[in-house]
Amino acid sequence: MSKNILRVENATMQFGGVVAVDNLSMEVNEGEIVALIGPNGAGKTTAFNVITGVYAPSNGMVTFDGEPIVRNHPQGKMKKLYKGENSTMYTAAYVPAGRPPMEDEEATKAWNDAEHERDPFVGSDKVLAPTPDKITERGMARTFQNIRLWKSQTVFTNVLIAKHMRRTHGLFSAIFRLNRKEEQQQREEVLQLLKIVGLEDVKDELATSLPYGKQRRLEIARALATDPKLLLLDEPAAGMNPQETLELTKFIGEIRDNFKMTILLIEHHMDLVMDISDRIYVLDFGKLIASGVPEEIQNNERVIDAYLGVADDAED
Amino acid sequence: MLQKKDNKKNFIALIVVALFLALVLVLDQVIKPTDKMSMLLTVLQKGSVYALAAVSMNLLNGFTGLFSLGHAGFMLVGAYTYAIFTIPAESRDTVYQYYDAAIRVSFPEVLRSGLGSFGTVLGVVLAVVLAGLVAAVFAWLIGLPVLKLKSDYLAIATLGFAEIIRAVFQWGKLGPVTNGSNLLKSFERISTFKLTVGETTIKMSTFVPVLIATVCIALIVLLVNSTYGRSFKAIRDDEIAAEAMGINLAKHKMISFVTSSFFAGVAGATMAMVLGIAQASNFKSAMTYEILLMVVLGGIGSITGSVIGSVLFVAASEWWLRGLDSGVFLGINAPGIFRNGFRLVVFSVIIMVVVLFFRKGIMGDKELPDLLKPRAKKASKKASKKEVTK
Numbered sequence: 001m002s003k004n005i006l007r008v009e010n011a012t013m014q015f016g017g018v019v020a021v022d023n024l025s026m027e028v029n030e031g032e033i034v035a036l037i038g039p040n041g042a043g044k045t046t047a048f049n050v051i052t053g054v055y056a057p058s059n060g061m062v063t064f065d066g067e068p069i070v071r072n073h074p075q076g077k078m079k080k081l082y083k084g085e086n087s088t089m090y091t092a093a094y095v096p097a098g099r100p101p102m103e104d105e106e107a108t109k110a111w112n113d114a115e116h117e118r119d120p121f122v123g124s125d126k127v128l129a130p131t132p133d134k135i136t137e138r139g140m141a142r143t144f145q146n147i148r149l150w151k152s153q154t155v156f157t158n159v160l161i162a163k164h165m166r167r168t169h170g171l172f173s174a175i176f177r178l179n180r181k182e183e184q185q186q187r188e189e190v191l192q193l194l195k196i197v198g199l200e201d202v203k204d205e206l207a208t209s210l211p212y213g214k215q216r217r218l219e220i221a222r223a224l225a226t227d228p229k230l231l232l233l234d235e236p237a238a239g240m241n242p243q244e245t246l247e248l249t250k251f252i253g254e255i256r257d258n259f260k261m262t263i264l265l266i267e268h269h270m271d272l273v274m275d276i277s278d279r280i281y282v283l284d285f286g287k288l289i290a291s292g293v294p295e296e297i298q299n300n301e302r303v304i305d306a307y308l309g310v311a312d313d314a315e316d
Numbered sequence: 317m318l319q320k321k322d323n324k325k326n327f328i329a330l331i332v333v334a335l336f337l338a339l340v341l342v343l344d345q346v347i348k349p350t351d352k353m354s355m356l357l358t359v360l361q362k363g364s365v366y367a368l369a370a371v372s373m374n375l376l377n378g379f380t381g382l383f384s385l386g387h388a389g390f391m392l393v394g395a396y397t398y399a400i401f402t403i404p405a406e407s408r409d410t411v412y413q414y415y416d417a418a419i420r421v422s423f424p425e426v427l428r429s430g431l432g433s434f435g436t437v438l439g440v441v442l443a444v445v446l447a448g449l450v451a452a453v454f455a456w457l458i459g460l461p462v463l464k465l466k467s468d469y470l471a472i473a474t475l476g477f478a479e480i481i482r483a484v485f486q487w488g489k490l491g492p493v494t495n496g497s498n499l500l501k502s503f504e505r506i507s508t509f510k511l512t513v514g515e516t517t518i519k520m521s522t523f524v525p526v527l528i529a530t531v532c533i534a535l536i537v538l539l540v541n542s543t544y545g546r547s548f549k550a551i552r553d554d555e556i557a558a559e560a561m562g563i564n565l566a567k568h569k570m571i572s573f574v575t576s577s578f579f580a581g582v583a584g585a586t587m588a589m590v591l592g593i594a595q596a597s598n599f600k601s602a603m604t605y606e607i608l609l610m611v612v613l614g615g616i617g618s619i620t621g622s623v624i625g626s627v628l629f630v631a632a633s634e635w636w637l638r639g640l641d642s643g644v645f646l647g648i649n650a651p652g653i654f655r656n657g658f659r660l661v662v663f664s665v666i667i668m669v670v671v672l673f674f675r676k677g678i679m680g681d682k683e684l685p686d687l688l689k690p691r692a693k694k695a696s697k698k699a700s701k702k703e704v705t706k
């Protein structure tokens with residue numbers, strides 16, 4: 001088995017009374033295409049938002065490429081407030097895997113008395129990536145379910161802006177154009193990328209003037225421009241007709257092969273999911289109800305009840 | 317090929333700007349202060365100040381999408397910094413008549429003693445740059461807490477900052493530095509900007525403010541078209557997407573805010589040298605609104621628009637519509653209608669009409685070169701079609 005690139009442990013995301021993601025644990029290995037499926041409102045997008053650092057989870061931890069990137073642990077500036085006598089306040093909310101519920105006093109006591117691996121982040125100075133841009137910098141890029149292209153910019157510039165992060169020059173060099181070489185290099189890379197995704201002929205058009213399917217492709221191109229190791233696709237085939245979906249399926253496979261990319265995707269088109277996924281996780285009401293290879297999922301009673309049975313109706 | 321085309325375009329732009337500056341220098345020599353056309357010089361002087369102020373505001377409000385209303389505050393800081401560091405020693409005590417002046421250094425004076433008239437120029441330049449830097453430092457300090465706020469709150473917070481700054485600069489306790497609520501005067505101003513080469517004296521009272529504005533606006537153009545400028549636009553268009561694509565929001569917003577304030581400070585310094593006085597009570601929020609109006613009239617997100625908007629604004633209010641207040645307008649003599657205040661009425665109507673018919677301002681989000689583009693595009697399309705049919 002190849003190396004594990006993304007690991008989500010006990011991720012919980014609560015919005016007031018709604019538990020959008022409930023104790024989700026999953027992992028993605030290098031080179032895999034993994035799908036996250038489930039009915040509308042199951043918490044798939046929220047899971048993405050936790051993984052990419054948009055939301056700080058109520059509990060849990062996300063490890064990327066062996067390093068923890070997100071945790072319900074005081075991060076960045078907040079961290080200072082929770083040092084010293086307050087240091088247990090925050091970590092109390094982190095429920096390590098295997099700990100019995102608080103109500104079960106006896107079991108809790110036994111668990112507390114037993115030897116455990118010490119939580120390496122309690123009181124540590126290690127700053128975990130606090131904002132989404134830092135996580136993207138580490139090599140994780142995403143697309144959005146409700147397309148979020150920069151509407152005043154052309155197709156070309158949309159992808160070029162995503163290269164900004166990889167600059168080596170500072171503000172002064174940029175203003176006085178001392179970064180010409182780098183800029184030229186980036187422009188060529190973008191052009192190359194647009195060729196690969198098949199948007200070269202529309203590169204000077206406004207991003208939002210493209211048809212839906214091409215906008216989704218552009219979002220993928222933009223994400224690829226950040227040189228990620230892991231690509232998160234949130235419903236890349238939404239709003240596409242069967243023909244376009246078929247092309248996209250092929251395209252995602254090509255991305256994996258050509259870029260040696262690992263892909264985690266959310267999708268409602270079951271043909272696509274079953275076709276390209278190596279493994280599938282199924283969410284329902286925030287909880288993981290099944291995981292496994294496509295055949296297992298297709299024959300799983302719970303999944304059929306909760307989702308697959310109605311999936312055909314849910315699709316538009 | 318792309319770069320070659322760009323180089324050619326840049327070259328043409330550079331020549332146009334140089335010609336414009338030369339023209340201004342000529343106008344400076346030929347137009348006498350008593351001429352009717354001397355209004356043109358006034359418009360150029362004040363127009364430069366407002367054009368720079370508007371463009372720097374546009375950098376923040378138009379290109380980065382941060383709706384800030386603190387511009388007058390930063391201009392005030394710039395104007396005072398410039399004034400304080402260019403008052404000559406002999407006038408210092410007359411200016412600070414109620415206080416014991418704390419800062420007693422005048423850059424132009426110090427440098428003049430060593431370098432002659434070139435020293436004066438250098439001193440003025442230094443004071444202008446310092447004015448920008450001090451404004452930038454203020455921006456950095458208030459940017460730390462304020463830039464986290466979302467649109468409306470940011471506007472309110474920056475507006476509040478500008479009002480507080482105005483009050484603080486008039487505060488008696490700071491009198492030794494700011495001269496309290498009294499105005500600063502007798503510092504280096506445009507009417508004294510001359511260069512003597514042998515026998516001839518070259519007047520530069522319009523040239524200097526125009527040059528300052530041109531250089532600063534050119535820098536802003538370079539910034540906006542750089543990789544940082546593109547990221548600003550990304551933040552404006554969709555902040556969440558920008559952050560997800562690795563753009564550090566806090567850092568880039570701060571860069572935009574500090575740069576914008578730096579140039580607002582320079583605009584304030586230029587305003588001081590044009591008017592010859594600096595007084596905190598002049599930098600009211602109404603000034604910010606006026607600049608905002610110029611930005612909106614010209615087109616939010618267009619530098620060309622901001623320049624056109626502000627020059628037209630200044631020309632209309634200072635020159636073309638003057639007659640509406642003083643009895644005679646376009647040869648019509650009607651003192652009954654054209655009396656004090658009527659100018660503002662007409663001015664407001666014009667602005668309303670412009671806003672109604674140009675929803676996105678005069679230029680929208682287009683720049684000067686964009687206006688020439690469509691034709692070029694069509695031509696190239698035709699050319700490519702021909703190739704295909706062949």
Ligand SMILES: Nc1ncnc2c1ncn2[C@@H]1O[C@H](COP(=O)(O)OP(=O)(O)OP(=O)(O)O)[C@@H](O)[C@H]1O
Pocket residue numbers: 015018019020038039040041042043044045046047145
């Ligand atoms: N920012 C938020 N504040 C409050 N509730 C939220 C927020 N984001 C998501 N939710 C809630 O969390 C639940 C899960 O939403 P989510 O968008 O993750 O579902 P999803 O699985 O992506 O659904 P879909 O297939 O429709 O995209 C929903 O009930 C939603 O209302």
Ligand SMILES: [Mg+2]
Pocket residue numbers: 044045046145
């Ligand atoms: Mg979703």
